[in-house]
Amino acid sequence: MIFRQFFDHESSTYTYLIAERMGGEALLIDPVKSNVDQYMHSIGEMEMKLVLAVDTHIHADHVTGLGDLRHATGCASAMGEMSNTECVSIHFKEGDKLKVDNLRLDVLYTPGHTDDSYSFVLPDRVLTGDTLLIRGTGRTDFQNGDPADQYDSLFDKLLRLPDKTLVYPAHDYNGMTVSTIQEEKLFNPRLQVANKQAYVELMNGLQLDNPRLMDVAVPANRNCGLKSAA
Amino acid sequence: MIFRQFFDHESSTYTYLIAERMGGEALLIDPVKSNVDQYMHSIGEMEMKLVLAVDTHIHADHVTGLGDLRHATGCASAMGEMSNTECVSIHFKEGDKLKVDNLRLDVLYTPGHTDDSYSFVLPDRVLTGDTLLIRGTGRTDFQNGDPADQYDSLFDKLLRLPDKTLVYPAHDYNGMTVSTIQEEKLFNPRLQVANKQAYVELMNGLQLDNPRLMDVAVPANRNCGLKSAA
Numbered sequence: 001m002i003f004r005q006f007f008d009h010e011s012s013t014y015t016y017l018i019a020e021r022m023g024g025e026a027l028l029i030d031p032v033k034s035n036v037d038q039y040m041h042s043i044g045e046m047e048m049k050l051v052l053a054v055d056t057h058i059h060a061d062h063v064t065g066l067g068d069l070r071h072a073t074g075c076a077s078a079m080g081e082m083s084n085t086e087c088v089s090i091h092f093k094e095g096d097k098l099k100v101d102n103l104r105l106d107v108l109y110t111p112g113h114t115d116d117s118y119s120f121v122l123p124d125r126v127l128t129g130d131t132l133l134i135r136g137t138g139r140t141d142f143q144n145g146d147p148a149d150q151y152d153s154l155f156d157k158l159l160r161l162p163d164k165t166l167v168y169p170a171h172d173y174n175g176m177t178v179s180t181i182q183e184e185k186l187f188n189p190r191l192q193v194a195n196k197q198a199y200v201e202l203m204n205g206l207q208l209d210n211p212r213l214m215d216v217a218v219p220a221n222r223n224c225g226l227k228s229a230a
Numbered sequence: 231m232i233f234r235q236f237f238d239h240e241s242s243t244y245t246y247l248i249a250e251r252m253g254g255e256a257l258l259i260d261p262v263k264s265n266v267d268q269y270m271h272s273i274g275e276m277e278m279k280l281v282l283a284v285d286t287h288i289h290a291d292h293v294t295g296l297g298d299l300r301h302a303t304g305c306a307s308a309m310g311e312m313s314n315t316e317c318v319s320i321h322f323k324e325g326d327k328l329k330v331d332n333l334r335l336d337v338l339y340t341p342g343h344t345d346d347s348y349s350f351v352l353p354d355r356v357l358t359g360d361t362l363l364i365r366g367t368g369r370t371d372f373q374n375g376d377p378a379d380q381y382d383s384l385f386d387k388l389l390r391l392p393d394k395t396l397v398y399p400a401h402d403y404n405g406m407t408v409s410t411i412q413e414e415k416l417f418n419p420r421l422q423v424a425n426k427q428a429y430v431e432l433m434n435g436l437q438l439d440n441p442r443l444m445d446v447a448v449p450a451n452r453n454c455g456l457k458s459a460a
Contacts (some may be wrong), residue, residue, distance in 0.1 A: 007237070007405035022412075045417045174268070175237035177407050182252075187275045197232070 001103065004042065005177060006031045007170065011062035011213070014171050016127060017042060019047060020101035025051045027100045028045040029120065029127055029169050031065035033225045034127035040072060052090075052098060056129030056170055057117040058083055058221045060143060061211040080109065082116035087224035092118070108157050112150020113138030116184075121160060125157070125166035127180075132158050132177040133169045139188045140203045142210070142219070146201035150194045159185055231333065233355075234272065235398065235407060238262045240305040241292035241443070246357060247272060250331035255281045257330045259350065259357055260400050261295035263455045266355020269295070271301060280305040280330060282320075286359030288313055288451045290373060290387040297454035304309035307454060310339065313348035317454035322348070339385050343368030349388060356411075362388050363399045363458050365407040367420045370433045372440070373448070377433035379458055381426045408428055 006016040009084060016029040017039060026048040031039055042052050058079070066077040067087065078090035078098070092098065094109035098120065106121040113130040117138070120127040130138030131153050140147040163182035192223045193199045211217070221224075234247040249267060256278040261269055273280050282449040283299040296307040297317065308320035308328070310356070322328065324339035328350065344358040347368070350357040351367040360368030361383050370377040393412035414421060423429045441447070450456075 005407045007407065009239075009405060035405070046413070073440065175239060177235045177266070183276070 001123075002026075002046070004085070006035065006038065006214045008035055008062065009179075010034070012171050012176075013059075013062050014168065014170055014172065015039065016168060018100055018105070018122075019048050022046045023048065024101045025049055027051065027098060027103075027105075027180070028053045028065075028069065030054070030056055030059070031069055033063040033065045033068055034063040036072070039069070043073075045119075049073075051059050051100065052076045054078045054092075054098065054120075054185075055221070056119070056127070058085065058143065058218060059130075059170075060212060060214040060218050060222045062093040062220045063213050063217050069136035070224070071226075074210065078166070080107075082109070082111070083222075084116070085222045085224070087222070087226070108153075110150075110153035110157055112140055112143055112147065112153045113143075114145070114150070117153070121155075121161065123166070126158065126161055127167055127168050128158060129170045130190075132167060132184060134167065134174070134179045134184070135174050135188050137188070137203075139206065139208055139209070141206070141208065142214075147200040148196055150203070151199040153156045154191065155168060155196075163173075164166035185222075231352075232276070234257075234406070236265065236268065236371065237407075238263070238265055240294065242401050243289075244398065244400055244402065244407075245269070248333065248335070248352075248400060249276070249278050250333050252276045254331045257281065257328060257333075257335070258283045258295075260284070260286055260289070260359070261296045261299060263293040263298055265300045266295040269299070273303075279303075279373040281330065282306045282308060284308045284328065284350075285313070286349070286357070286404075287344045287375065288361075288448060289400075290316065290427075290448050290451075291401075292443060295455035297406065300454070301456075302446045309344050310337075310348045311412040312339070312341070314346070315452045315453075315454070317452070317456070323397070324348075324379055326449055338383075340380075340383035340387055342370055342377065343375055345374035345379070347383070349383075350428050351391065354394070355398055356388065356391055357398050357400075358388060359400045362397060362410040362414060362418075364397065364402050364404070364414070365418050367418070367433075369436065369438055371438065372444075373435070377430040378426055381418070381429040382439050384421065386424075389421070399450070413445045 002019040098105040110131040311321040328335040329359040340361040
């Protein structure tokens with residue numbers, strides 16, 4: 001498997017390029033519009049065919065590259081069925097599988113950060129979007145976020161994956177690139193709460209500024225990062 | 231194996247934390263002085279014992295954390311036998327093995343970026359310092375760097391590792407975190423030269439500014455990042 005993690009310095013976003021092999025099909029998860037040329041270069045030099053570009057949810061902190069990638073390559077684009085957008089060609093739901101040659105990514109619906117947040121599971125790793133971060137969790141105070149839903153997504157879904165599962169989030173602000181389910185169970189300060197009510201109180205007590213790009217990014221991302229209707 | 235890659239935003243340095251298991255021994259490679267608290271936090275929460283801190287070479291772009299880590303933990307510190315420093319407790323050479331519980335890292339001497347540059351080989355991956363970068367190679371124009379030596383280090387040592395070997399460099403400036411030997415053979419523009427002479431001409435033709443911190447970092451790093459004699 002080819003599994004490449006790209007870091008966007010401006011928004012601290014991780015984008016993932018996944019393929020079974022050079023020369024085969026490729027999948028991009030959470031591409032950033034301003035870095036589309038970099039992804040295209042990597043895909044081109046490995047002679048891969050981009051078949052699908054996916055967002056884990058409608059992002060508020062960067063503009064998605066889904067639309068530009070579709071225009072450039074003709075790839076399919078996808079968000080979850082809960083994403084309020086008509087700009088993608090596929091809407092996935094829990095239980096679906098994203099296919100890239102012989103690879104299969106299982107779709108989990110993991111709301112809480114937003115009501116359209118999804119995670120993607122491979123045999124040894126999970127891409128957790130903004131639901132589970134390294135030693136953190138995604139904020140729950142806008143875009144129909146809900147800390148009680150996030151608690152369920154974390155404790156009933158993601159943390160039930162095998163302890164050794166590698167955790168690849170959509171962001172990190174501290175220079176960390178990967179973790180494991182075991183480490184997050186043990187050391188993530190937000191996961192040490194006694195129960196769901198304590199988690200809700202913890203998350204509702206956070207006083208966070210809105211993301212700098214939110215008023216630009218959310219409307220743009222509902223349109224796959226393109227200015228006009230797609 | 232626990233294998234953690236930390237990114238230093240200021241100098242674009244990757245630092246690696248390697249251990250066989252939680253609760254066991256730990257090794258740090260290329261620690262950055264200003265991030266020592268972060269490494270100590272990770273090591274502490276996983277209840278690991280830092281047994282060794284290593285620099286791949288004397289860095290010119292950031293100050294090493296070797297001295298601070300030794301003071302904080304009593305760990306051994308190591309650089310290669312070619313590093314002109316008395317501040318470390320161990321000098322390794324090609325053919326040596328760095329031991330962390332049951333893990334073994336094979337030492338390769340890979341001069342060229344500097345005359346004290348080493349790489350470390352695990353069964354499925356190699357830490358290449360500044361010798362082999364993702365789609366690049368370390369500059370060879372100071373600290374006894376030598377493009378002909380670097381050509382030999384690259385073509386006679388690193389590129390002879392199995393194609394699937396994962397490549398973890400000491401820096402990346404473009405948001406990439408990992409590559410493979412195969413990818414670098416095929417796509418690294420500096421490795422597409424016809425012969426050693428062409429590589430020497432390519433490297434000697436680069437017009438690069440000195441690293442911003444060079445005048446501070448090199449003397450400091452000869453003393454393990456400490457102000458007074460260690």
